Amino acid sequence: MNVKPVSRARETLDALLANRLAVAGLMVLAVLVFVGIFGVRIAPYEINEINIAERLQPPSGTHWFGTDDLGRDVFSRVVVAARVSLQVGFIAVGFALFLGVPIGLVAGYYRGWIDAVLMRTMDVLFSFPAILLAIAILAVLGPGIGNAMIAIGLVYTPIFARITRGSVLVAAEEVYVRAARSLGARDGRIIFRHILPNVMAPIIVQTTLSLAFAILSEAALSFLGLGVQPPNPAWVRMLSDGRNFVSQAPWMGIFPGVAILVTVMAFNFVGDGLRDALDPKQKSVIESRGRSV
Amino acid sequence: MNDPVLRVEDLTVRFGTKRGVAEVVNGISYELYPGETLAIVGESGSGKSVGVLALLGLLKQPPASVSGSIRYRDRELLSMSPKEWRGVRGRGMAMIFQDPMTSLNPVKTVGFQLTEPMEQHLGLSGKNARTRAIELLELVGIPAPESRLKSYPHQLSGGMRQRVMIAMGLSCDPDVLIADEATTALDVTTQAQIIELVGQLQERIGMAVIWITHDLGVVAGIADRVHVMYGGRFMEQAPVDGIYASPWHPYTRGLLGSIPMPGSDRPERLVTIPGIPPDPVAMPAGCPFAPRCPRADDSDCLRTVPTMTAMGDGHAAACHHPHEVDA
Numbered sequence: 001m002n003v004k005p006v007s008r009a010r011e012t013l014d015a016l017l018a019n020r021l022a023v024a025g026l027m028v029l030a031v032l033v034f035v036g037i038f039g040v041r042i043a044p045y046e047i048n049e050i051n052i053a054e055r056l057q058p059p060s061g062t063h064w065f066g067t068d069d070l071g072r073d074v075f076s077r078v079v080v081a082a083r084v085s086l087q088v089g090f091i092a093v094g095f096a097l098f099l100g101v102p103i104g105l106v107a108g109y110y111r112g113w114i115d116a117v118l119m120r121t122m123d124v125l126f127s128f129p130a131i132l133l134a135i136a137i138l139a140v141l142g143p144g145i146g147n148a149m150i151a152i153g154l155v156y157t158p159i160f161a162r163i164t165r166g167s168v169l170v171a172a173e174e175v176y177v178r179a180a181r182s183l184g185a186r187d188g189r190i191i192f193r194h195i196l197p198n199v200m201a202p203i204i205v206q207t208t209l210s211l212a213f214a215i216l217s218e219a220a221l222s223f224l225g226l227g228v229q230p231p232n233p234a235w236v237r238m239l240s241d242g243r244n245f246v247s248q249a250p251w252m253g254i255f256p257g258v259a260i261l262v263t264v265m266a267f268n269f270v271g272d273g274l275r276d277a278l279d280p281k282q283k284s285v286i287e288s289r290g291r292s293v
Numbered sequence: 294m295n296d297p298v299l300r301v302e303d304l305t306v307r308f309g310t311k312r313g314v315a316e317v318v319n320g321i322s323y324e325l326y327p328g329e330t331l332a333i334v335g336e337s338g339s340g341k342s343v344g345v346l347a348l349l350g351l352l353k354q355p356p357a358s359v360s361g362s363i364r365y366r367d368r369e370l371l372s373m374s375p376k377e378w379r380g381v382r383g384r385g386m387a388m389i390f391q392d393p394m395t396s397l398n399p400v401k402t403v404g405f406q407l408t409e410p411m412e413q414h415l416g417l418s419g420k421n422a423r424t425r426a427i428e429l430l431e432l433v434g435i436p437a438p439e440s441r442l443k444s445y446p447h448q449l450s451g452g453m454r455q456r457v458m459i460a461m462g463l464s465c466d467p468d469v470l471i472a473d474e475a476t477t478a479l480d481v482t483t484q485a486q487i488i489e490l491v492g493q494l495q496e497r498i499g500m501a502v503i504w505i506t507h508d509l510g511v512v513a514g515i516a517d518r519v520h521v522m523y524g525g526r527f528m529e530q531a532p533v534d535g536i537y538a539s540p541w542h543p544y545t546r547g548l549l550g551s552i553p554m555p556g557s558d559r560p561e562r563l564v565t566i567p568g569i570p571p572d573p574v575a576m577p578a579g580c581p582f583a584p585r586c587p588r589a590d591d592s593d594c595l596r597t598v599p600t601m602t603a604m605g606d607g608h609a610a611a612c613h614h615p616h617e618v619d620a
Contacts, residue, residue, distance in 0.1 A: 174395060175390050175391075175392060175395040175396040176395065176396055176397055176398040176399075178351060178390070178396075179388070179390055179396045179397070179458070179461075180398070180406075180409070181351060181382070182349050182351055182382055182383065182387065182388040182390075183382060183383035183387060183388075183409070183410040183413075183461060183462070183464075183465075184379050184380065184381075184382035184383030184384060184410060184413050184414060184465075185383075185409065185410070185413060186379065186413075189409075189413075193401075193409075194398050194401070197398075197400045197401065198398065198399065198400055200400075
């Protein structure tokens with residue numbers, strides 16, 4: 001009779017923890033966040049300390065990831081740069097969330113002309129190739145890491161608006177929404193307290209996956225010199241500096257490259273895991289499709 | 294009797310569709326007195342649900358257009374601002390819906406959903422709202438109400454959920470409770486329990502109930518008066534005994550003939566009404582039931598809409614050729 005109530009969040013967490021890749025991703029992310037917060041203290045060397053005598057050293061006991069063409073410690077720079085990448089990811093995606101989700105909620109709930117205006121605007125943003133749009137926005141705002149976050153955020157806004165609107169269209173027709181209204185609930189209350197919690201699943205999944213893409217976008221922008229400015233360390237800048245020394249000192253590029261790869265994969269694993277955990281139906285569809293092929 | 298709590302006059306609901314204007318509710322009028330149970334009976338598509346959704350202002354306009362008059366305690370709802378009308382929903386009139394599986398928000402606890410209208414209408418919050426929520430759950434017969442506040446809808450059975458819905462409906466002491474097919478999705482035993490519960494609550498609280506159903510069998514035990522609806526119009530209205538003892542309208546006869554009644558002297562085979570309900574976009578010019586009616590003739594029935602004619606004892610029918618008062 002007295003079943004202990006199990007919340008949906010708890011069930012989702014259990015399902016997520018049963019997924020090995022997702023757990024691996026979560027562990028990597030935990031390490032990354034730790035490194036991001038304490039990076040400067042973990043780094044054994046001053047990141048901008050130039051030491052020509054020890055330039056282009058291969059990985060060793062003293063320099064775990066070797067040194068670059070100016071004799072700077074690659075390990076220290078990789079560790080410190082973690083913060084920038086994570087920051088860009090979280091802030092840019094956060095920006096997209098706070099802009100895109102309300103747009104989707106309003107458009108999907110009220111429909112009509114307001115829906116048309118908002119979603120056509122989103123379509124216009126969406127019709128540009130992402131990187132091109134980001135470059136265009138940066139051309140207006142000027143290069144720099146802060147502007148890069150805004151640009152990436154704007155590029156990802158339509159995705160969140162669309163995903164939210166699609167789910168709201170379904171949720172708004174549910175009987176419980178009508179029931180809430182029949183009991184006198186206001187529109188704002190219905191939208192944020194009844195509909196939003198019911199459309200969170202796809203938004204959460206998209207957020208995790210977008211984090212990976214945002215980090216890659218920032219990498220692309222920084223590679224083009226529009227994001228992180230020297231001498232601040234960023235993985236992709238180190239990668240691009242390393243290009244000139246591929247044959248002499250491949251470690252200059254390999255380690256920051258691996259860092260990007262690991263981070264993006266970790267976000268993807270967690271995102272996939274969340275999707276399966278939040279939507280068991282979708283999972284079974286994918287599985288059955290896999291079998292039939 | 295005292296003043297009606299709800300007076301509906303000539304209520305008409307039309308929907309603009311791609312094929313044309315659909316006349317879903319066509320000039321229905323009725324009064325509802327405090328403490329009384331009114332049953333509105335009709336088959337799917339007769340407009341009975343739309344008729345009550347209009348009472349609460351839950352139809353999206355457009356595509357719907359609502360006209361006529363809905364007076365709740367001498368206040369005209371149709372001329373109210375959206376904000377004023379919202380104040381009536383839940384407080385003055387509350388509604389419970391057909392499918393308890395979908396009418397509770399799956400990601401919110403019972404406690405959240407139960408206290409929400411109290412917060413809105415009564416300004417109750419925190420502990421006070423919680424106490425009242427527990428009282429309400431007790432009132433609707435849910436065991437261990439305190440622990441149930443933390444439950445999610447999927448952890449409750451259908452009957453339990455419908456009880457929670459009723460508790461939500463009652464949370465702000467409405468004058469009118471509208472039950473839209475509230476027992477249709479439940480099994481027969483639970484159905485009987487819910488019907489009994491609403492009856493008991495009605496006696497205790499003194500609210501009026503509008504019971505929307507397609508099931509004349511359900512109506513017999515609970516209603517004071519019955520309105521039979523077809524094609525967006527009332528066909529017959531009578532005190533509940535009158536409907537069963539002497540149905541005048543051929544449609545009511547057809548409905549009654551389609552219910553199995555153990556121990557009756559009627560033939561074994563149940564009667565069906567041939568044909569399908571009229572298309573709301575292309576309503577017949579005359580009586581909406583004429584195309585399916587065994588008593589229809591070519592003269593009046595197909596040309597003019599019959600008016601509701603009183604025949605004594607609060608019994609009235611809208612028919613050109615009603616059955617004789619023969620019982």
